[in-house]
Amino acid sequence: MDRIKNMNELIIVTKKLVFQNEEKAKRTAELIIANKELAFQNEEKEKRAAELIIANKELAFQNEEKGRRAAELIIANKELAFQNEEKEKRAAELIIANKELAFQNEEKERRAAELIVANKELVFQNEEKEKRAGELIIANMELKKAEEQFRLVVESVPNAIVLVDSEGFIILINNQVEKLFGYERNELIGNKLEILIPERLEAQHPGHRDVFFKNPKTRAMGAGRDLFALKKNGAEVQVEIGLNPIETAKGIIVLVSIIDITERKIQEAMLKKHNKELEQFAYIASHDLQEPLRTVSNYMRVFEEDYIALLDDNARKYLQSVNNATKRMSMLIKSLLDFSRLGHNKKITYADCKKIINNVIADLQTLIKKTNATIDVAEMPTLNVYKIEIGQLFQNLITNAIKFQKKDTRAEIKIRSRKVDEKWLFSVSDNGIGIAPAHFQKVFDIFQRLQVSDAYQGNGIGLANCKKIVELHQGEIWIESTLGEGSTFNFTIPNLSL
Template sequence: MTMDVCSLLLDEAPDAFVVQSPEGIVLHWSRSAESIFGYRAEEIVGRDLLDLIVPPGRAEEERDMRREALENGFAAVETLRRCKDGSLVFVSISAKTVRDGEGRPQYLIIGKQDVTQLKVMRDAKLVEARYGKLLESMPDGIVLVNASGCIVFANTQAEAMFGYEAGRLRGLPVEVLLPERLRGGHVAHRSGYFGQLRTRAMGMGLELFGLRQDGSEFPVEIGLSPLETEEGTLVTSAIRDITERKLIERALHEKNVELAQANAAKDRFLASMSHELRTPLNAIIGFTGTLLMKLPGPLNEVQEKQLRRVQSSGQHLLELINDLLDIAKIEAGKIELVVEPVDCRALVEDVVATLRPAAEGKGLAFAVEMLDEDLRLSTDRRAFSQILINLVQNAIKFTEQGSVTIRLARRIEGELALVEVSVHDTGPGIGEEDRQRLFAPFARITPRSGKFAEGTGLGLHLSQKLAAQMGGRITVDSASGDGSTFALLLPEG
């Protein structure tokens, strides 16, 4: 029989046939081999199969089979081989040695039968017998895939999720469950996963999509885990349809965008309107002060009382606007702190000089205790002064009798050195309910008299925000009837 006739017979055989030299070089590659593995004859003749269709980690298996065939005349094995597109197929391989007249090996004739579907049936039978009831009881869709990438088991939840009738997924490549655009990359990813098996928890941050039989896509989460059996390793995929969650996340995202836009608009409004309002207010307060100084002429008692009410209301409104503007700047990240060395004692004495008349006007003792004489900070002087003035003003406002005391001390927390400026008063104290909302914007505590004291309800909120910007914080120690201590803590240095 001539070589041409032999080649014709090999080409027309339903199984793949390969003729190799004893060294493993391909001399003939049949049409069935082209069909199974995807390589044309001109791509593979003259090369070693180890370089093309033998998966990583199975090279020694291929060499052992060749060695056995050359030594014993015949060898057989069922194993995995890699196609041109990266996918894996199960093949039953038989190799026979052809010898020349002197008994020396001349050719290796190798038959390769694709047994992928037979392997699927064996795997499916094993899984159903051993794990079927357990997998059917799982709340998620469960799909088991063997090394060839074929589905060997899909529970009822998975079939319903992807829109397939019972049993119709078995034997199909797992890529049928993926959108077309993801399939090519998934083949290589799947083959790589079988080469390095590991558990991947559900929700690992990958954005994944499934494809129903009707062509519709839906978002999924997938967890992977290997399952060792006597038939080989299977990969278990737990699949969860997260369409509803994505809809909720999208709605929340849209709401968050709307809220962010509304918040930005609020900040722009506050910044612009605060400047617009401060100009006429400053004029009103200024002209009211001029009238009260009686420069234009004398005032009667009623006129002076009314002008003082105008002046007081204008100053109160200006304080509110200033607080709102500062809060808007902080929220927008536009607050600019000027860090410079600050003499704590000198700053406290300036605040005391400013507010002593208000304390003495209520008959309160007003004292300063310097527990550490030489305390210096590198911080924003204006923000430091603003916080301290606010804490002292509150202490004076809510204390009807007794004293207000400012204490300056050094405090150590772990390895951190802090400067503590505390303001203690003998006022009515603050109950638990009021303490919970003390630093919220527009929060105002209810005094024993039942009447709210004057104030914007923004002072402590703004002070806490400023303290955070300076790397510090404000603490409060108080109980109803026992007075209050507010302390500003800032890193020393």
């Protein structure tokens, strides 16, 4: 029983062992299959991992492509927008071009119309040219006639006349030039003007000519200087020259007027000598008259001191009249002496005219305050003048303006100056009694008194002194006045050479 039991147990164990072996074999087979499956799965995983890497790369590439295409799309959109703008711009340009074309067509039509008008104008101008050609022929004939008349006028002038171009060549002379200089006409025409100028002055002349042609105007040549010309025989002649520019089609030419002043200079020298002798006579006469006048005055004073108590009223009145006459005579002699001395020891000084006037006003302060006069002095130039004499000139004019004043009226004096050409024009104006036009020249004569009333004292020499001082400066003096309203004394003073 036990054996059977053991056998059964052995069978069972054997079956279990067989079953387990089968199971092991089965599991081994399954394990092999599982390993194969696992190997296959690993291969699949590796394959899928590789595919995933490829897919990722593809995805990255696609993303890059998308980015690139997005950028291209942006560029394409911008390009499209630009093209649209270009289309709009070209459309606008096309509109403008159409308008321009329309305008050009209008211009063509207008120009065509203008061309028609121009053709008509051209026809008219041709007719005018023919007309003017005829007029030009007539004008040329008139010009030749005028030139001939000009030559006749030049020939008839009593002065020597030379016509010179801008380079100094002589183009025309009259017969007075031949007489004055001793040349034949053909010896001068076409020659330089320097042929008539002394050798010592010849080098300076081209410079003077250039200066004149820069500002050509009618004027005297060499103002304030002695001018000399040269004759054919070598002799020099003192001349006065006037320059007159003339505009022509060929440029400016100058008509030179030459006057021989040799005889005049001789007469002026004689006159100067006689004037000097006359001044010396006036000085000596006035000086010598002082002595007997002083004697009379002294005796009258002694007589008055010793015998005044013995005289009646009439005798005293006569004595006073004699004394007054003696004083007036003394003043006249002193004024005559001053007049004769005027210009002696003269000295040109570069002086400020306003300072001179202010000094005169300071010297006249007593008179100015007494009469309550006002003096308004404008800006004044600084000039080369005879300083002392100019001071006397202003003193005389200011004193006269204060002296010859209307009753119960304060003297108002204005002193002005302005430049006129190469000279300075001064004026001294007042609101006094005025002067009648008939006396405008007379007031400058010596010992001329228009006011005989005792209300206006004077000796009639003040304005004569003024005239002499102005003429000493190579100037002129004149008066503008209205009776009862006042007077203005005008005078010119050039800037003298030192």
